[in-house]
Amino acid sequence: MAGVKLEGLEKSYGATQVVRGIDLVIEDGSFVALLGPSGCGKTTTLRMIAGLEAPTGGRLWIGDEVVSEPGRGLFVPPERRRLGMVFQSYAVWPHKTVAENVAYPLQVSGVGGREVASRVEEALGLVQLGGLGGRMPNQLSGGQQQRVALARALVMRPRVLLLDEPLSNLDAHLRVELRQQIASIARGLGMTVVYVTHDQEEALAGSGAEVWVGGASGVTAGAEVEVMWRPSWLELASEGAGEVCGVVEEVVYLGDQQEVRVRVGEAVVKALVGAEVPVARGETTWWRGREARLFGV
Ligand SMILES: Nc1ncnc2c1ncn2[C@@H]1O[C@H](COP(=O)(O)OP(=O)(O)OP(=O)(O)O)[C@@H](O)[C@H]1O
Ligand SMILES: [Mg+2]
Missing domain, CATH: 2.40.50.140 (Nucleic acid-binding proteins)
Structure with a gap:
């Protein structure tokens, strides 16, 4: 597993600066919530950690490796960062079964057939969807679909799990339940989690491991x-x-x-x-x- 460190991290789109020099140390194995109002740059920050956006200034570390440093022209691509991400719109592919959705990142990274099946089953088990691999997403509830997206992120055994408002599409009851499950899974695996939300209560509950x-x-x-x-x-x-x-x-x-x-x-x-x-x-x-x-x- 790995911690994450942001040193003066910046992002501009043309003349518009949307992230202005963030300094943040996220310890290995911790659960950190990034909290802030809409448009303040949370998704942009998370995408920079994931390697889906290139910062325009500062330095970003994952574990003991610098993965982005524009000043030196250094940028490690997302597939080499070994992170898992669940997006704000969780984007489960409707034309693939649950198991195919979860297997996809493994196949893209060249993991072999037999291992794919066992790792998919393991990831589905972690999010309590064991046995539902053959279903299509439209045969699942919203919360179950959200967990498919989570399993798809977990199946790569990421060093860091990045979650962008992963529960915003769910009703209040499911949100509480799934939030607890995510915190439990992360703790069980000793995984570092960066959790983006604009909901203060959610931020406190998510990081309330202590x-x-x-x-x-x-x-x-x-x-x-x-x-x-x-x-x-x-x-x-x-x-x-x-x-x-x-x-x-x-x-x-x-x-x-x-x-x-x-x-x-x-x-x-x-x-x-x-x-x-x-x-x-x-x-x-x-x-x-x-x-x-x-x-x-
Ligand atoms: N490709 C882009 N070009 C120009 N501006 C952008 C681009 N992407 C994002 N922005 C701007 O950057 C700012 C931060 O956006 P970001 O998506 O990081 O916000 P956020 O904190 O995640 O908000 P929300 O809570 O609504 O998801 C916003 O003002 C947005 O309009
Ligand atoms: Mg956002």
Whole structure:
């Protein structure tokens, strides 16, 4: 996987400058939302990262490689950047089956027949469309079509996933559900995600992989702190033995792991545990942090 770094990145169309010197470091494995009003340059920025637009100034890194630097005439083409992108209009091809849609990027890059089938099945499984490969897109719901587009981006096992308002065509309920699924899949794969939206709530929820909870032990008596656990830091404890106690709200299977969402008062704490760990919705559970970050408030 890889991080992304923008150094003074600029884009002009003729005399019109639409992106004015962006500096941004996106850490490897993080989920970053680019938020801003219509026309502010979000899509343009994402397309520059993807290599679909050439910047007119600055420097762009993916991992430890400079992929665009107009000052030196340097430009790595999109197919060599190993990124996945889901476009604002998600553009599933209507005349291809679901499996053919997902297989397409593999075929273009010369991956062989037998591997195509297994990787398509794997990608469809990730977005919970296993078994629907033979359907035509018009036999799917809007949310399912959106997930086909996501599978088509995931099938290349990208280092970075670029999502441009991927949920804007969906109703509110589906948006919440799919947003959680995207965040879970990305975390499960340790993938860097750049998520463009003009919706502030969506930006916060998408990048809310880390949850803040009030109260903690192990610091100076009387001090009030906030505690942060990454999902992979929490493990299931026996009754009464952990720092966190709450009711399981949701369990999402991610292959060999499961993401458990635990309601603790006002907050929801997420934990990532092995698929073999017995945990059920509605159950009261105790969790111990192998590691935690404390912040003074
Ligand atoms: N090919 C082009 N030629 C000239 N101007 C362009 C071109 N493409 C985009 N622009 C302008 O660049 C600006 C940024 O466009 P961009 O598509 O990046 O916006 P955005 O932030 O993604 O907006 P939205 O939220 O509406 O999708 C806009 O003002 C747009 O009109
Ligand atoms: Mg846009």
